[in-house]
Amino acid sequence: MRNESSNHKSENDYDIMIVGAGPAGISTWLHLHKYAPELASRTIVIEKEKFPRDKICGGGIGGWSEYILKNLNINLDLPKINISDLEFIYSEKKYILHQPNCFKMIQRIDFDHALVKTGVNRGLILHENEMFLSFTRKNNKLIIKTNKGTYNVKVLIGADGALSKVRKSMNLSNKPHIASTLEIFSPVNTQFDDEYEKKKIVIDLTYIDEDLQGYIWHVPHIKESKPYMGHGMANFHIHKNKPKANMIKIFNQVLNSRNIAINQKNWLSHPIRWYSKEDTISKPNILLVGDAVGIEPAFGGGIHFALSYGELSAKIIIDAFKTKDFSFKDYGKKIQAHLIGKWIAKCTNIALDLYDHKMDPFEAAREVFTIKQ
Template identity: 60%
Template sequence: MIVGGGPAGVSTWLHLNKFAPELAERTVLIEKEKYPRDKLCGGAVSGWSEIVFKNLDVELSIPSIWIENVEFHYGRNINSIYQTRFFRVVQRQEFDHELAKIATKRGLELRENEEFLDITRSKEYLKIKTNLDTYKIKVLVGADGSLSVVRKRMNLPNKPHLAPTLEVFAPANPKFDKEVKEKKIVIDMTPQDEGLQGYVWHVPSLKNKKPIIGHGMVDFRFFPERPRADMKKIFSRVLQSREIYTNINLWRGHPIRYPSKNDIVSKPNILLVGDAIGIEPAFGGGIHFALSYGEIAAKTIINAFECSDFSFENYKQEIQFHLLGKWLKKCTDIASGLYGKKIHPFDAARDIFTIEDK
């Protein structure tokens, strides 16, 4: 059973279907909401996502804006990276729904409006209780996000690393919002001087075929003992600079998780994937991580059935050996230097991107 119908959960099934279709046929995915469901996210499909899609023979037919410029701001200084079709920006409601439709056409048993509630362990199987039914299963995949209920029911000793976010979507204003015309994303790291351990973003996308801008911010609080930045004050100022006066009650927020090296990500018969484990805490890349978590989990599950060993003791090591794990370590090290004031924001960006002076 896979709990959660986001990119990580659906990717897990798609990879199972590719490498072991007989296991995919026996796998059910439950999603607590009905597609298309709302999802707070900047919507940047970046990193190696296109490689994963190609390997899965997945073609997305949803509205997208292809980004050619990522523009980093710090004070009055600007550094940029340019690349044709660098990555695409999507609406997460459409993106998640599209992936789910592709999977169901290939045979996924999808049960919407079904919410995971609890696990009971026996010697031979896991008993899963949902709001609609009970199941006896061999493997459970927790793909239910940064506030994962599966994770909670695993009773892990992990310390939570949750980064608060704020986001507002507004129609593109040609007077201020150059992101659509210039096919760019703006990442403003200036508020780090006010204690923000994160950045502000301005990301263009399409909604109902009309250009909109996602304005948001994140505070990773990588060093939680330090004074917290006043996110509401900073965000209000940012919005007003673009003549956006949205009522604060309409601002949206959802914490995102990032892992530490000591986190436990599995137990016998249970694996976590995607945001239930976490994204990277430097620039917050998540979707390409989710897709790769699915690949690693699927191969781990296949091996478990082949060897009749469901301890999943090597799952974390498999993550660490994968490109995902290596990138996660690199980004975590960069985040430590960046938010520890040991690396200049542009230098941190250069370590992840190739920056050109502007």
């Protein structure tokens, strides 16, 4: 997919470069296009993969994401499973939160591709198979090196995920806040996986008692039109001084309990970065968005944050071009004042208590998952 029709000044001269065409990068461009189409036409998005590309994820999206997509006038017609029940387990106890159509389970390969296609149809300049390598500064501009060439830009957006290369090249002195995950997908076994038929998500918090600062999930999934399940595990390890759970042992136990025999070398894994308000996430001419900044450390969903970071950053960039102030020095404060920062702060407090046995797991679940208007 490549759209070359553009309004930029010369071959490698753009106002803005967005690195990464996941939900955060594409949302940033779509919001630029909505609020400042001229600026969007002088923006390039580079993506190291070629679409359709997959991303390890549970694939659950809720009302927050749908609200943003609706405001962008996007109606993605994708294969999905509507979820109305979230079942939380702790030890022998269960708690069901029933909220009609509170989540949709989508496949990221479809979702991300559909978002990118929407952007390209609206004029997005996308270079696939192009990887950000480094940047240098020259006369209030940035010179960006990729595996395909060199670009001059005024603003660089790091939307390149939890392992962001843009973030690394900014040499920030933040403490790392990285959660580990494991995930596998397997065909539905009706003897064990009633989640598919009942269209429910299961979140099992039992392993908090085995030092897991996180949870296990079982979610219905569609893979190539077939009924599948996603089984996964996240360990946020927010209390760094506490012992680390043996994730491999626990995950083996969980898979065995469902008669799933998938060799460990075929398990998927990708880190989740969580955001702390002490983190520096911008430099003059450079902003991070989405997983490159971080999400929340209680339950760790991030598609809605990625879409929201896109809207917030687009407004901040538009303002920077108006005022000609590219310092982005208030970016952190603006995130904290936004719903993104407020929600992450709330979930961080919940995570600190939940993963220190100071909060009833079902109370934590209600706090995070109850839909408030």
